[in-house]
Amino acid sequence: xxxxxxxxxxxxxxxxxxxxxxxxxxxxxxxxxxxxxxxxxxxxxxxxxxxxxxxxxxxxxxxxxxxxxxxxxxxxxxxxxxxxxxxxxxxxxxxxxxxxxxxxxxxxx
Amino acid sequence: xxxxxxxxxxxxxxxxxxxxxxxxxxxxxxxxxxxxxxxxxxxxxxxxxxxxxxxxxxxxxxxxxxxxxxxxxxxxxxxxxxxxxxxxxxxxxxxxxxxxxxxxxxxxxxxxxxxxxxxxxxxxxxxxxxxxxxxxxxxxxxxxxxxxxxxxxxxxxxxxxxxxxxxxxxxxxxxxxxxxxxxxxxxxxxxxxxxxxxxxxxxxxxxxxxxxxxxxxxxxxxxxxxxxxxxxxxxxxxxxxxxxxxxxxxxxxxxxxxxxxxxxxxxxxxxxxxxxxxxxxxxxxxxxxxxxxxxxxxxxxxxxxxxxxxxxxxxxxxxxxxxxxxxxxxxxxxxxx
Numbered sequence: 419x420x421x422x423x424x425x426x427x428x429x430x431x432x433x434x435x436x437x438x439x440x441x442x443x444x445x446x447x448x449x450x451x452x453x454x455x456x457x458x459x460x461x462x463x464x465x466x467x468x469x470x471x472x473x474x475x476x477x478x479x480x481x482x483x484x485x486x487x488x489x490x491x492x493x494x495x496x497x498x499x500x501x502x503x504x505x506x507x508x509x510x511x512x513x514x515x516x517x518x519x520x521x522x523x524x525x526x527x
Numbered sequence: 528x529x530x531x532x533x534x535x536x537x538x539x540x541x542x543x544x545x546x547x548x549x550x551x552x553x554x555x556x557x558x559x560x561x562x563x564x565x566x567x568x569x570x571x572x573x574x575x576x577x578x579x580x581x582x583x584x585x586x587x588x589x590x591x592x593x594x595x596x597x598x599x600x601x602x603x604x605x606x607x608x609x610x611x612x613x614x615x616x617x618x619x620x621x622x623x624x625x626x627x628x629x630x631x632x633x634x635x636x637x638x639x640x641x642x643x644x645x646x647x648x649x650x651x652x653x654x655x656x657x658x659x660x661x662x663x664x665x666x667x668x669x670x671x672x673x674x675x676x677x678x679x680x681x682x683x684x685x686x687x688x689x690x691x692x693x694x695x696x697x698x699x700x701x702x703x704x705x706x707x708x709x710x711x712x713x714x715x716x717x718x719x720x721x722x723x724x725x726x727x728x729x730x731x732x733x734x735x736x737x738x739x740x741x742x743x744x745x746x747x748x749x750x751x752x753x754x755x756x757x758x759x760x761x762x763x764x765x766x767x768x769x770x771x772x773x774x775x776x777x778x779x780x781x782x783x784x785x786x787x788x789x790x791x792x793x794x795x796x797x798x799x800x801x802x803x804x805x806x807x808x809x810x811x812x813x814x815x816x817x818x819x820x821x822x823x824x825x826x827x828x829x830x831x832x833x834x835x836x837x838x839x840x841x842x843x844x845x846x847x848x849x850x851x852x853x854x855x856x857x858x859x860x861x862x863x864x
Contacts, residue, residue: 428777458731459728460727460731484724487720487722487724487727488720488724488725488726488727489727489728489731490727490728490731490732490735492675492677492680
């Protein structure tokens, strides 16, 4: 058995086997988040796609790649979203360099 | 209905059995019966100058199946006798049938609204360069496939070089008045997904096409129809080769929308193949799934009363027309999910 089997994506409802009331609450919230609102379905799919890469979830990357295509986005747009997620991740690492600066400065003359 | 993302798939059996679609209808207390026949859709042959990867007809330059003049005359006879409001001509590239222009002219003389499913690039075949003028002269409604407003996606589906030829053809149609403001000449485009996924919302992608085609190429058009790729012939071959068949069928079944059933094209259309045989739609035609056996089987025997409330023959492919916003030769069949 390998990790991250593609077919496991369709087994997600099995998570509701134990404590189903918690899973049902999650599902209701999740579905409400998907609905068209102040943001369109396409915009939400691109956000989901970017976040999926930031959290490095292969299931989410698969699902939201499809959702982006079915929202009318193309690879140029999806790649820009990917770079946004990656840039923020990179920036988040870099800004922590100040923690190092602070730490070094604290013990340096 | 909230559009379910694949992440949230419930446990759904993949519909393979031919009766699975009927079972789905029954579970929603629905029955698929035709209403009055408004459109006679005629496939005049499988000969085409292109060999698109998603083609449910399996059309190509190598195909020899083409409607004879005798059968074309039978179609014209039916138009004359039964006065169908609309004649929808498809193929292949229908313009490659030697009797194509005769059929269009006769139908227009009868006052029939004529739609031609024109692939754009056939305009550059020998003897076809005056097609825009022919269409204009006969006030034909032109419906043309352009799967995306970018070259890479379009050529991936329709063949290398097709995108730029298509843009040139669209400009020629615009030049004679098709799809431009203030003109009554209608030019509609068709979006097909370039792969194993469903179309985006029609209004949303139409706005993208209008903006991008105008700003990038100066092309205008009237409406964009989103049409779902059918798991038939060449697209089914692609699904199997790429390992996407089960996943795609699951997607179609999961996206079943009972509200799309009322607007299905088979309820108001009868399809004629190149031999004159009758079908409930062009997809059934390619599967050789004829109209119900109790009905007349050829255009020469057509009877509008018998067809008006006929039961429609179905199969697993019908999930393609009921997925999401639905799909027909006129695009999505419901406005929102």
